[in-house]
Amino acid sequence: MKRVMKWMMVCLLIAAVVATFFFLWKRAQPKPVEYETLTVKRRDIEKRTVVTGKVEPRDEVAIKAQISGIIAELYKQTGEKVKVNEPIAKIKVVPDMQQLSSAESRVRLAEYNLNNIQDIFRRDSTLFAKQVIAREDYDKSHLEYIKAREELVAARDAYLIVREGVVASSKDAGNTIVRSTIAGTILDIPVKVGNSVINANNFNDGTTIATVADMSDMLFVGKMDETEVGRLREGMPMQLIIGAINDRRFDATLEYISPKGTESNGAMMFEIKGAARIPDSIHVRAGYSANAEIVLQRREQVLALDEAAVHIEGDSSYVTIHDTRRAVTTGMSDGIYIEICSGLQEGDSVRGNERVKEMKN
Numbered sequence: 001m002k003r004v005m006k007w008m009m010v011c012l013l014i015a016a017v018v019a020t021f022f023f024l025w026k027r028a029q030p031k032p033v034e035y036e037t038l039t040v041k042r043r044d045i046e047k048r049t050v051v052t053g054k055v056e057p058r059d060e061v062a063i064k065a066q067i068s069g070i071i072a073e074l075y076k077q078t079g080e081k082v083k084v085n086e087p088i089a090k091i092k093v094v095p096d097m098q099q100l101s102s103a104e105s106r107v108r109l110a111e112y113n114l115n116n117i118q119d120i121f122r123r124d125s126t127l128f129a130k131q132v133i134a135r136e137d138y139d140k141s142h143l144e145y146i147k148a149r150e151e152l153v154a155a156r157d158a159y160l161i162v163r164e165g166v167v168a169s170s171k172d173a174g175n176t177i178v179r180s181t182i183a184g185t186i187l188d189i190p191v192k193v194g195n196s197v198i199n200a201n202n203f204n205d206g207t208t209i210a211t212v213a214d215m216s217d218m219l220f221v222g223k224m225d226e227t228e229v230g231r232l233r234e235g236m237p238m239q240l241i242i243g244a245i246n247d248r249r250f251d252a253t254l255e256y257i258s259p260k261g262t263e264s265n266g267a268m269m270f271e272i273k274g275a276a277r278i279p280d281s282i283h284v285r286a287g288y289s290a291n292a293e294i295v296l297q298r299r300e301q302v303l304a305l306d307e308a309a310v311h312i313e314g315d316s317s318y319v320t321i322h323d324t325r326r327a328v329t330t331g332m333s334d335g336i337y338i339e340i341c342s343g344l345q346e347g348d349s350v351r352g353n354e355r356v357k358e359m360k361n
Contacts, residue, residue: 036352040344043304045334047297053222055242055276055288057213061182064206065197069093069176076210078189082180088189088210089178091197103159110152114145121145184214187286218276218284220252220292223262223269231296232257238274243289245282252276254294299332299339307338309352319344320351 072092076082124141127133188211191197200206220240224232238252252274261268274292278284310317310330318325328343344350 038306038309038350038352040303040305040340040346040348040350042301042346043337045299045302045304045332045337045339046295047332047334048293048295049224049228051222051224051272051292051294053220053272053290053292055218055220055240055284055290056286057184057215058217058219058275059182059184060187060211060213060286061184062208063088063178063180063210063212064200065091065178065209066199066206067091067093067176068198069196071191071193071195071197071209074189074191074193076186076189078186080186082184082186082212084181084183085179087177087179088186089191091176091178093176103155103161106155107152107159110148110155114148114152117145117148178209180210180212182212182214184212187211187213213286215284215286216280218278220274220276220290221271222290222292223264223271226261226268226270228296229257229261229270229272232272232294237295239293240274240276241291241293242284243291245284245288248282250276250278250282252292297332302331303340303344303346304337305340305344305350306352307333307336309350310338321348322351 069091071089073090074088075090076086076088082088121141121144124133124138128135128138190208190211195207197207197209198204220238232254234254234257236254238254240250240252242248242250254272254274256271256273258271261270263269305319309319310328311319316327317330318327320326326343329341331339331341333339
């Protein structure tokens with residue numbers, strides 16, 4: 001019995017060794033290879049580049065205070081639409097005491113001067129009626145009276161401007177009412193009621209009361225590397241993909257290429273702008289991030305082939321047809337397909353990439 005068991009163990013060991021050698025031999029055998037077949041077809045080929053940037057309104061205006069004072073009222077809020085000359089805020093003037101005192105002094109002097117000249121004019125009018133003085137003297141006296149009267153009006157107006165920021169005869173057009181200079185949407189109101197503001201002058205830009213923009217006219221603004229900007233031309237078509245609205249594409253037209261670049265991370269970048277065509281039904285906010293696809297080159301209905309089937313050796317290119325090389329001349333490529341200028345005809349079948357055929361057990 002022991003002898004039988006011994007022989008059985010030997011046989012199992014031999015069988016295991018044989019099976020192992022057979023498995024290793026089978027794996028070492030070259031696997032059959034087949035190639036996919038590609039057909040030369042006519043198709044459109046486009047060469048595109050992608051530029052990152054943002055969308056912003058073409059016209060964005062900062063509405064400045066024209067007089068110093070304190071914000072008394074705000075008539076609008078961020079996001080509201082405004083028309084040209086529509087009120088946004090009201091400023092309460094805080095008069096400068098030195099200017100106010102000077103204006104008061106000017107009024108008193110003008111009143112005294114007018115009273116004095118008025119007495120002279122009345123006297124001259126009486127004398128002229130009695131033909132005691134000449135017409136020329138009367139006219140001169142009359143002119144002085146008119147000038148003194150106008151000076152008093154001007155002095156009183158100057159006093160009101162210093163004290164209240166506006167004269168009584170033109171309150172609707174005064175500088176105390178801050179009005180929009182364009183029609184559009186209010187993007188920002190950085191002040192609150194009670195804030196102090198200063199007017200724009202030669203020494204400072206003045207306080208911004210509101211920022212207004214026309215949101216119906218949007219631009220794509222981005223920067224492009226110097227290696228590609230040379231291929232751009234104004235008027236090129238663009239397609240915008242806005243990050244917040246990634247299920248839609250919007251047409252645009254390149255309309256500006258900066259003549260001067262700025263250095264960024266060791267590379268020269270050039271600003272570009274494109275006019276975006278966004279439907280009124282789509283709500284776009286200023287500053288949305290966006291990508292712009294720009295068509296650098298386009299070939300319509302040219303002979304084309306999968307670029308992976310074209311092999312390059314030095315300055316020449318070739319494809320394989322039935323184990324035979326055939327020289328071809330290539331043109332533009334979009335990274336997937338390449339234009340075939342000569343060497344092939346429409347409908348020709350070309351060897352493509354290798355595909356290893358699985359062996360059946």
